[in-house]
Amino acid sequence: MDALMDKNVLIVIVSALAAAASFVAFAIPFLARQEKSERYRDIIEKKRKALFEQAKEQVSKKGQVKKQEISAAKSMVLFYKFQSLAGEASLSARTLMLQAGIRNPMAPLYYLISRAAVPLVFMGCVGLFLMAASEEIPRGAITSLFMGAGLFGFFLPRILIKNTADKRQQEISLAFPDSLDMLLICVQGGIGIEAAINRIAETVSEHSEALAEELGILSAELGMLNDRQAAFKGFASRVGSGPARSFATAMLQAEQYGTSIARALRVLADESRDARMAAAEQKAASLPPKLTVPMILFFLPALFIVILGPAFIRGTGLN
Numbered sequence: 001m002d003a004l005m006d007k008n009v010l011i012v013i014v015s016a017l018a019a020a021a022s023f024v025a026f027a028i029p030f031l032a033r034q035e036k037s038e039r040y041r042d043i044i045e046k047k048r049k050a051l052f053e054q055a056k057e058q059v060s061k062k063g064q065v066k067k068q069e070i071s072a073a074k075s076m077v078l079f080y081k082f083q084s085l086a087g088e089a090s091l092s093a094r095t096l097m098l099q100a101g102i103r104n105p106m107a108p109l110y111y112l113i114s115r116a117a118v119p120l121v122f123m124g125c126v127g128l129f130l131m132a133a134s135e136e137i138p139r140g141a142i143t144s145l146f147m148g149a150g151l152f153g154f155f156l157p158r159i160l161i162k163n164t165a166d167k168r169q170q171e172i173s174l175a176f177p178d179s180l181d182m183l184l185i186c187v188q189g190g191i192g193i194e195a196a197i198n199r200i201a202e203t204v205s206e207h208s209e210a211l212a213e214e215l216g217i218l219s220a221e222l223g224m225l226n227d228r229q230a231a232f233k234g235f236a237s238r239v240g241s242g243p244a245r246s247f248a249t250a251m252l253q254a255e256q257y258g259t260s261i262a263r264a265l266r267v268l269a270d271e272s273r274d275a276r277m278a279a280a281e282q283k284a285a286s287l288p289p290k291l292t293v294p295m296i297l298f299f300l301p302a303l304f305i306v307i308l309g310p311a312f313i314r315g316t317g318l319n
Helices: 002-060 072-086 093-099 107-132 139-188 193-204 209-224 228-239 242-257 261-285 287-316
Strands: none
Touching (some): 093 107, 093 139, 093 228, 107 139, 139 193, 139 209
C-alpha cells in the first residue's frame, strides 16, 4: 500500500514538473518578443532625446562659443587622430561599429586601443610559454611565434566585429523585402514616409530587432533633423547591406527629383525579393559539394560494413 502511494506521489510530481516545463516553454517566446520590443523602444527613445538635446543646444548656443567638453564629437576627433596614425583600412572603424550595432561614441577609441593591447597580451602569453618550456626552442621558431601571436592579436578585434556586422546585415537583408512590402502598403494608403517607417519599425521589432532599431532611428532622424538626405545616407551607412543602400538611394532620388515613392518602393521590393530568392538558390546549389566530404567520412564506411560485413563473417567462419 505504501509503495502504491509512493508511486502515485511520484507520478503527480513528474506530471506537475512536466506541466510547468510546458508552460515555461510556451511563455518564453512571448516574453522574448516583449523584451525585444522594449529594447527597441528604449533605443529609439534615447535617439530621439539625443536629437532633441542636440537641436536644443544648437538653438540656445547659436552665435556663442561652446564650452570644451568630452562628447561624441570630441571623441570622434580623437578617433580620427588615432586612425591617421594607425593607418585604418578603407572601411572606417566607426562605420564598422555602427554596422555591428555598437553605438557608444567611445567605441572606436576602445577598438583602436584593443588592437594595440591584444597583440601585447598574446605576445606576453607566448613569452610565458617559452619561459616554461623545458627544451630549447630555435630562434627562428621563437620569432615566428611572436610574430604570429602579434598579428593574430592585431586582427582579432576586427574579425570579431566584422563577423558581428555581417550577421547583422544578413538578418536585415532577410527581413527587408517584407518591410518594403508593408511600407509600400502604408505609402499607398496615404501615410507619410516618416509615419510609415515608424509603424513598420514597430511591426518588425518582434521578428528582426536590428532592422527595427535602424528603421526607428531613421524615423527619428527624419522627424528631428532638417537634412533628410543626411538621415537616409546615415541609414545606408549604418546598415551597410545592399537592399538598405538601394532603399536610401531611391529615397534620395525621390526627395531630389520628386519621383513617385510608391513606384520606387514597388521596384525595390521586387528586386530585394528576387535577390533573397537567388541567395537561397545559391545556398541550395552549394549544398551537394559540401555534403561530399561528410558522406565519404561517415556514410560510406557504415554502408561498406553493412554490405560486406556478412560476407566477411561467412568467409572467415566466425558464425
